[in-house]
Amino acid sequence: MNVTRLTVAGLHASAAELADLLAAVVADGASVGFLAPLDPGTALAWWRERADAVAAGRLAVWLARDAGGRVAGTVSLALADKPNSRHRAEVVKLMVRRDGRGRGLGRRLLGTAEEAAAAAGITLLHLDTESDSPAELLYRSADWERAGAIPDYAADPAGVLRPTTLYYKRVGTG
Template identity: 75%
Template sequence: MNVTRLDEVQLLDRVDELADLLVDTVDGGASVGFLAPMDRAAAVGWWKERADAVAAGCLAVWAADNGHRAVGTVSLAFPDKPNSRHRAELVKLMVHRDARGHGLGRRLLGIAEEAARTAGITLLHLDTETDSPAERLYGGAGWTRAGVIPDYAADPAGELRPTTLYYKRLGATAPTR
């Protein structure tokens, strides 16, 4: 399994397979901000909208490839305010249903954490649906549960669900971005 950090051009070149991954993730029940059934055209558009943020350095995107298509992705969103350059948000950790259960989620998480350390990030944060399989991943990887917000977002079926906030302190130096 090859994992690559995508630049703007690579993201746009792979937008169709990234859209397929997003559709599979949402239609498979993962709460990543969309309702099922996920419209493929909307998924393509969503990924295309990320290209400018990647080009500007505000978003880092990694894609895992099984040799034929993207089967996983993870991103780091970097704040643009001067008082928050020490932190980043882990977003859109997705693994295709066919690739789950083989450690790809943990590998993508580790790659994002190491890239954050290298960039001088000392604090990561994220939110995930409470009681989802993702909670086991983050807890097992040393993330700290900060709290739960009730009725935070609708799951893919449209039902309001709580979200759990997590953070992880990283050993790093001053931000280099």
């Protein structure tokens, strides 16, 4: 599996494939901020809107391709822009296609984001995920600490309000 960090040009070039991945994981029930069915045009527009944040250095996006060259997964780091929070970043949109799950890709993408954060001087990562989702197993097994849960935080793809669990992890040497 080839994992690469996207430039703005790479994001534009891969936007349609990323949109397809986003629509596929939402259709599979992943709670990543969208309701099902996700219109392909909406998914494409969402990815294209990330270009300004990538260009400004506020967002880092990695893309994983399988042996056949198909986009199999992605993860992003949202970097803080306030002076008092530049030591932290949020892991966002960790997504793996259904047929790629259970093979270590999610862990590899998460590790890539963690390593890049530490290399950039970031010492604290955080994320949220739907409570009781399969993603929680990944985060716990990767030594992320549970900070707590918030009830009725976001609607799942079917529109049902679900709780979210907050996690954090210290990285680097700060």
